[in-house]
Amino acid sequence: MHKAEAPAEPLIIDDDEPPSSRLAIDTLYPAPPAGQPAIQLTRPVFILPARKTSSLRYPKLSPETKAFQKQFFPGSTARDWHDWQWQVRHRIHTYDRLHQILPLGPDECLADHAVQLPLSITPYYAGLIPKDVPDHPLRRCVVPTAGEWVKMPCESDDPLGEDHQSPVPGLVHRYPDRVLFLLTDFCSTYCRYCTRSRVVGHGGIRASRARWEKAIAYIAANANVRDVLLSGGDPLTLSDDRLEWVLSKLRQIPHVEIIRIGTKVPAVLPQRITPKLVKMLKKYHPLWLSLHFTHPDECTPDTRAACALLADAGIPLGSQTVLLKGINDSVPVMTQLMHGLMKMRVRPYYLYQCDPITGSGHFRTAIAQGLEIIRGMRGFTTGYAVPTYVVDAPGGGGKIPLMPDYGGSHTNDNLVLTNYENRSFTYPDPMPVQG
Numbered sequence: 001m002h003k004a005e006a007p008a009e010p011l012i013i014d015d016d017e018p019p020s021s022r023l024a025i026d027t028l029y030p031a032p033p034a035g036q037p038a039i040q041l042t043r044p045v046f047i048l049p050a051r052k053t054s055s056l057r058y059p060k061l062s063p064e065t066k067a068f069q070k071q072f073f074p075g076s077t078a079r080d081w082h083d084w085q086w087q088v089r090h091r092i093h094t095y096d097r098l099h100q101i102l103p104l105g106p107d108e109c110l111a112d113h114a115v116q117l118p119l120s121i122t123p124y125y126a127g128l129i130p131k132d133v134p135d136h137p138l139r140r141c142v143v144p145t146a147g148e149w150v151k152m153p154c155e156s157d158d159p160l161g162e163d164h165q166s167p168v169p170g171l172v173h174r175y176p177d178r179v180l181f182l183l184t185d186f187c188s189t190y191c192r193y194c195t196r197s198r199v200v201g202h203g204g205i206r207a208s209r210a211r212w213e214k215a216i217a218y219i220a221a222n223a224n225v226r227d228v229l230l231s232g233g234d235p236l237t238l239s240d241d242r243l244e245w246v247l248s249k250l251r252q253i254p255h256v257e258i259i260r261i262g263t264k265v266p267a268v269l270p271q272r273i274t275p276k277l278v279k280m281l282k283k284y285h286p287l288w289l290s291l292h293f294t295h296p297d298e299c300t301p302d303t304r305a306a307c308a309l310l311a312d313a314g315i316p317l318g319s320q321t322v323l324l325k326g327i328n329d330s331v332p333v334m335t336q337l338m339h340g341l342m343k344m345r346v347r348p349y350y351l352y353q354c355d356p357i358t359g360s361g362h363f364r365t366a367i368a369q370g371l372e373i374i375r376g377m378r379g380f381t382t383g384y385a386v387p388t389y390v391v392d393a394p395g396g397g398g399k400i401p402l403m404p405d406y407g408g409s410h411t412n413d414n415l416v417l418t419n420y421e422n423r424s425f426t427y428p429d430p431m432p433v434q435g
């Protein structure tokens, strides 16, 4: 409509050189006239070498990873290892195979219970787990234990009541302005505490064009849906083409403002984040990603490279973490994870209380523990590193935030507050006049 006239002068002069560049130094400190001594710089000037993006994209395999690959995937190459399709094809999904790689303990041999969440671990993720640490946090996340077969009275297969809020299979419309759209039930690695364990890996929520079309038609017909959250299963296990089909259809709907993708791929299959995928994703901005992370050991060089590609494409990255007993339920571990995420330009978003899904009792902590973790972070580190702790209310009430108690009691006309160091402060806050 409004065709901007070319301004007479550029509004922004963007050819200023950064102060450490050679040109800037030469301008600030011109070469002395012949015969005079050069000006001595009082402070050293650092000139950063150009970053090699190729080495950033494909970090070298560590000696441990190389040895692991050689032992369990003989004949495969480093190129294979960096190929996400190879990783998916070679995922560990039988107990025999798992037992070869991570010898199973007495609590871990459960081959005959096929009805529950399936087993799958990418070679990459298996390679991060030391085989001689039975309770290693990453092992507990992905290797089934007997605890999964214990059903407590408070647990259910659909604690969040998602099935009742699904106008179309695989589409959950719980909040007024946004929907959760489950694209596939497949994950390259299954988390033993998965909230959707009744759904994932069972073929109920297929990645089928016919089902997707129904969901997209629902979104197109509901003008109040301005935000679509793609989840699963893991949407990034779909091929670029299939994912792009969905993104482009959603982008054709004028009232869809934001598209979000929830994924664990950067933690379990970072090889999937290819330059080609990222180039495709950035066509559909504003696109946000919520990355699922559980433990600081997931912040590896490969994951860092994957997040760098995504962040460089202008995709805002948030994180989601489930609070898990014995895995990340302490202040130091949670702080280390959140700091690790921030260093990868991932902004901590949600910390979830573990849902009472069937067989999750061994993972759940008391809510008091979650509150103590938040209390142990707030004030001790930047607020950027502190996620919002939420309980997803059983029965479909949605996410409800929980905060430690910082006082907030009135004495006369003052509000009494407690700071992170447990010291009291008052803020003048007159009580409303009664009557």
Ligand SMILES: *Cc1c(COP(=O)(O)O)cnc(C)c1O
Pocket (backbone or CB within 6 Å): 172, 173, 174, 175, 178, 179, 180, 229, 399
């Ligand atoms: C978590 C969730 C969302 C998204 O919630 P935000 O707070 O916007 O991140 C949307 N729908 C359902 C059903 C959810 O569980």
Ligand code: SF4
Pocket (backbone or CB within 6 Å): 186, 187, 189, 190, 191, 193, 194, 195, 196, 197, 200, 232, 233, 234, 263, 264, 292
């Ligand atoms: S990545 Fe998400 S959907 Fe897949 S198993 Fe883990 S928690 Fe469940």
